[in-house]
Amino acid sequence: MNYPLQQWIYIKRPQGRVGKQHYKLVESEFSPVLSANEVLVEAKYISVDPYMRIQQAEKNNWEQPHPLNTLQGAATVSEVLESNHSDFVVGDYVLGYTGWQTHAKVHGSDIEKLDPKKHDITTALGVLGMPGRTAWFGLMEVGKPRAGDIVVVSGAAGAVGSLVTQFAIRNGCKVIALAGSKEKCEWLTSLGVYQALNYKDYSDAASLAIQLEKLGGVDVYFDNVGGMITDAVLSVLNLRARVVICGQISQYDGGLDSPELAPRFLHQMLYKRASIQGVLARDYTHRMDEMIKHVGPWVEAGEIEFKTSIVQGFEQLPDALASLFGSNNMGKAMVKI
Ligand SMILES: NC(=O)c1ccc[n+]([C@@H]2O[C@H](COP(=O)([O-])OP(=O)(O)OC[C@H]3O[C@@H](n4cnc5c(N)ncnc54)[C@H](OP(=O)(O)O)[C@@H]3O)[C@@H](O)[C@H]2O)c1
Numbered sequence: 001m002n003y004p005l006q007q008w009i010y011i012k013r014p015q016g017r018v019g020k021q022h023y024k025l026v027e028s029e030f031s032p033v034l035s036a037n038e039v040l041v042e043a044k045y046i047s048v049d050p051y052m053r054i055q056q057a058e059k060n061n062w063e064q065p066h067p068l069n070t071l072q073g074a075a076t077v078s079e080v081l082e083s084n085h086s087d088f089v090v091g092d093y094v095l096g097y098t099g100w101q102t103h104a105k106v107h108g109s110d111i112e113k114l115d116p117k118k119h120d121i122t123t124a125l126g127v128l129g130m131p132g133r134t135a136w137f138g139l140m141e142v143g144k145p146r147a148g149d150i151v152v153v154s155g156a157a158g159a160v161g162s163l164v165t166q167f168a169i170r171n172g173c174k175v176i177a178l179a180g181s182k183e184k185c186e187w188l189t190s191l192g193v194y195q196a197l198n199y200k201d202y203s204d205a206a207s208l209a210i211q212l213e214k215l216g217g218v219d220v221y222f223d224n225v226g227g228m229i230t231d232a233v234l235s236v237l238n239l240r241a242r243v244v245i246c247g248q249i250s251q252y253d254g255g256l257d258s259p260e261l262a263p264r265f266l267h268q269m270l271y272k273r274a275s276i277q278g279v280l281a282r283d284y285t286h287r288m289d290e291m292i293k294h295v296g297p298w299v300e301a302g303e304i305e306f307k308t309s310i311v312q313g314f315e316q317l318p319d320a321l322a323s324l325f326g327s328n329n330m331g332k333a334m335v336k337i
Helices: 049-054 122-125 128-141 159-170 182-190 205-214 227-234 268-273 281-300 312-325
Strands: 003-010 022-031 036-046 076-083 093-096 102-106 148-155 174-179 195-198 218-223 237-245 275-278 308-312 332-334
Touching: 003 128, 003 312, 022 312, 036 093, 036 122, 036 312, 076 102, 076 122, 093 174, 122 332, 128 218, 128 237, 128 281, 148 159, 148 227, 159 174, 159 218, 159 268, 159 281, 182 195, 205 227, 227 237, 227 312, 237 268, 308 312, 312 332
Parallel strands: 148 174, 148 218, 174 195, 218 237, 237 275, 308 332
Antiparallel strands: 003 022, 036 076, 036 102, 036 332, 076 093
């Protein structure tokens, strides 16, 4: 059988904001022949994630830069079109890592079957996927929240941040949610946060720090953003605060190759006997079931709000990735094919 295959090939390292100019759209005919245990899938939703921009930076200090002239890697939710594997039949929906392409031939061991009757298939890229795992283990295991703690979440209306916010509230914490628009702050307020602050209303770290101090300081800081917000938060930590470094999105837009200089804050950690720890989703992949055991029933009961910012059309993938570095999205961003 012939399929019209479309692929976005990553061809050029961005210096600033990533965009279409760093990709090439390639169209071809795809006539796959399946070997034993292989499956042919067609992408329905393709993820765009901030980590893609980290991988594009030459000196990202994390892993090898994403190779040029290769398919952009990405998590996908796809439909099975052909199957040579006993666990998958035509019409199944699966989670995989098939990248920015419309069709892929994959081994059955590299995909996971989804149950659309139980959960909307998009949740596999968000609340019940990698962002949910990051939020759950980052907050619960690294942040160690206690009832009554003040938990500051940056990027609070995003895929990870909106879940951290809700997990912390469920844990009896007072959440100060930081986000970049009035609309986002209104949503966060409706979720029951103690205070939602638009960080763009503060001209510098000092003025944001004054506001945070007035609200009681910071017991747990779940950092998705870095930059000015982090400068403010670290100056108003409470005794034995826990700082969870999940992301630094304010620095990804080219900044990783030449890091922005910041105040030397380590003395603040000393006075407050605070701790700081990075968290990576991949370290918890083997504990996915544990997260789903906790969070799945809340999703089924409608007790967790998870928004999706869905852009329509395969051609939109580079622009959708770029949009993460602005303020337009709420919740998990993805492209519907
Ligand atoms: N450690 C891990 O394993 C792991 C896993 C997943 C994600 N992450 C990290 O967690 C963070 C959030 O990821 P996500 O997938 O949930 O994406 P996300 O929060 O939905 O990311 C998009 C949002 O980031 C905010 N943002 C973008 N540029 C900014 C800037 N210069 N200053 C302040 N805010 C900015 C914007 O919200 P505003 O309108 O509020 O500015 C934007 O809507 C990212 O840093 C990501 O790298 C880490």
